[in-house]
Amino acid sequence: MRVGILASSLSRGGAERQAALWAAACRQMGWEVEVLVLARGPGEYSVPDEVEVSSAGKRGALDLVRVAQAVRALARRVDVVAAFQPYAGVFCAVQPLPAPWVLVTGMDPRRFADTSRVPAWALGGALKRATLRCAPTHGLAECHRALGLGQDGWEVIPNVVAPEGFTSGEEPRDGEVLWVGRLVYQKDPLLAVAVAREAGLRLTLLGEGPLREEVRQAGGDGVVLEPFNPEPWALYRTHRALLLTSRYEPFGNVIVEALAAGTPVVAGDCDFGPREVLADVASSRMVARDPGALVHALQEVVAAPPSPAVQLECRERAQAFSLDALAPRIAAVLERATRQPRDSARGTRGPHRRR
Numbered sequence: 001m002r003v004g005i006l007a008s009s010l011s012r013g014g015a016e017r018q019a020a021l022w023a024a025a026c027r028q029m030g031w032e033v034e035v036l037v038l039a040r041g042p043g044e045y046s047v048p049d050e051v052e053v054s055s056a057g058k059r060g061a062l063d064l065v066r067v068a069q070a071v072r073a074l075a076r077r078v079d080v081v082a083a084f085q086p087y088a089g090v091f092c093a094v095q096p097l098p099a100p101w102v103l104v105t106g107m108d109p110r111r112f113a114d115t116s117r118v119p120a121w122a123l124g125g126a127l128k129r130a131t132l133r134c135a136p137t138h139g140l141a142e143c144h145r146a147l148g149l150g151q152d153g154w155e156v157i158p159n160v161v162a163p164e165g166f167t168s169g170e171e172p173r174d175g176e177v178l179w180v181g182r183l184v185y186q187k188d189p190l191l192a193v194a195v196a197r198e199a200g201l202r203l204t205l206l207g208e209g210p211l212r213e214e215v216r217q218a219g220g221d222g223v224v225l226e227p228f229n230p231e232p233w234a235l236y237r238t239h240r241a242l243l244l245t246s247r248y249e250p251f252g253n254v255i256v257e258a259l260a261a262g263t264p265v266v267a268g269d270c271d272f273g274p275r276e277v278l279a280d281v282a283s284s285r286m287v288a289r290d291p292g293a294l295v296h297a298l299q300e301v302v303a304a305p306p307s308p309a310v311q312l313e314c315r316e317r318a319q320a321f322s323l324d325a326l327a328p329r330i331a332a333v334l335e336r337a338t339r340q341p342r343d344s345a346r347g348t349r350g351p352h353r354r355r
Contacts, residue, residue, distance in 0.1 A: 002032040003334060004078035004099070006071060006088045010053070011041035012228065014159070014253045015106055019084040020045035021160040022104070025327035026334070027051060036074045038067055038088065043230045045162075067091055075099040080334050087118055089126030100337040103130035106159065106250045108140065108271065109147055114186055124149050131337045136251035139272030153340075155333045158277075159251050161321045165260040167237045168315075173306050175239035176202040177298060178263070180232060180254040181246070183209030191245040191268075193219045195294045201302055204239065206232055236261035240302045245294070249273040259284075260318035262311030266297045281317050283310040 003026045007019035019035070026033045027048045035051055038058040047053060056070035057063065071091040075081050081101040083089040089103040103126060112120045127133055127149040134155045135141040141154040177196050181187040189205055193215060196203035205215060206226040216225055226235070236242070242258035244267035252273035255265050259281070267274035268289030278286045283304070285297035304310065319325060 001080070001335070001338070002034070002078045004074045004081040005033060005035040005084070006037075006074065006081055006092070006101075007035070007084040008038045008088055009041040010035070010037055010044040010047070011230070012043065014251075015085045015104075017045050017162065017230075017253070018104070018106070018159055019082075020047050021162060021323065022082055022084075022330055023047045023051050025160065025323055025330045028323065028327045029331045031331075034074065034078060036070060038091075043228075045230060068095055071095075072097060075101070080337050082334065083126075083130070086112075086123035086126045087116055089130060090118065090122050093126040093129040100131035100340055102132045102134055102333060102337050103127055104134045104157075105144075106136050106140070108248055108250050109144055109149055111186075111248065131340050132333060134333055137272045137276045139276065140250045143272070155336075157326060157329050157333060158321050159253050159256065160323055160326050161253075161256045161260045161318055163323055164231065165233050165236070165257045166315065166318065166322065167233065167261050170308075170311070171238055173238055173240050175204055175235070176302055177241055177243050178204050178206065178235055178239035178258070179243050179245070180206045180235075180257075183207050183211040183215055185211070186247055188245045188247055189215050190218055191291065191294075192243050193223055195243065195245065195291055195298060197222060198291065199295045199298045199302075201298065203243075204235065206235055232257070233261065236263050239263060240306060241266055241298060243294070243298060244268065244274065245289070246270055247289075252277060256318050256321045259314040260321075262306075262314045264301050264310060264314055266294060266301050268294055281313065283313050 005019050005023050010016050010020050023033045033051045035053040038056050040055045056067040058067050068091050075097040083092050084104050092101045112123050132153045133150050136159045138156050141156050179192045183189050204224045208228045236258050242265045248271045255277045258265050265284040267286045274286045278284050287293040287297045
């Protein structure tokens with residue numbers, strides 16, 4: 001089978017990393033893979049050497065027609081398209097495609113405006129028009145159903161941890177608390193600064209964003225600010241705990257990346273990721289997203305010695321999100337899409353046929 005991966009880019013984002021990892025998963029299944037990005041960016045995540053990557057060259061609104069044409073051309077060359085995030089899905093939804101397509105979303109549909117300037121109705125329309133829809137958590141899938149964004153055709157496939165994220169060797173954990181993410185309102189890095197200060201613990205923040213200067217001023221000497229790094233694995237394995245302070249988190253890639261490094265997590269309860277990912281992980285904590293609760297949980301986790309048993313539990317939980325574990329599930333969804341009846345509004349009914 002030949003698979004087309006459609007993404008805004010392959011750099012600097014969780015969805016972008018997942019697009020690259022789905023390409024690797026399809027290659028692991030022995031399939032041909034082609035990646036089309038709307039635009040190239042710096043520090044792209046790697047894909048297998050056999051995967052062809054091309055760009056639609058999007059720079060602004062004047063390029064939208066050309067991008068749509070590039071998406072249609074991709075669909076002519078493949079058996080199925082996997083479009084990452086609703087924005088990429090819009091280019092599939094606005095035109096009849098000669099191949100079925102799966103929309104892979106990690107966005108909370110109640111908060112589209114937080115991360116996209118595209119009207120919510122357009123993003124919702126893309127979700128409704130997809131052949132199948134895929135979310136990383138059951139809670140996120142149910143949220144879409146409750147909003148009428150596709151009652152049927154939802155699959156749940158957790159986000160994949162990059163193979164490089166798994167570590168087995170033991171290194172000195174000289175760092176105390178690590179926070180990873182975009183320095184934006186949704187992720188609430190200022191809460192992380194306040195919690196670490198109250199807990200009396202050193203904090204390292206890894207990321208870029210509009211709140212960087214405000215975070216720097218609030219943190220003072222007790223906070224280390226690291227720039228975005230597409231390969232953050234060393235920081236995960238040299239800290240005692242990961243702190244998650246997001247106001248909402250449809251999945252939370254940083255949670256499973258920390259676990260893969262043997263690092264326990266302290267997370268404030270939020271929709272939807274921590275509730276599902278951290279279930280039954282005894283060495284981690286999910287508490288109310290409240291400064292006092294987070295301070296107490298963080299002190300408790302950091303005070304516990306980084307024992308082999310704790311690290312083993314974290315890594316065993318992370319194995320459920322490995323490429324080996326999830327590649328067959330990704331393949332099953334894409335194969336199912338090729339067997340779905342075509343929407344009469346989009347083309348001829350009946351099983352998909354190559355053109």
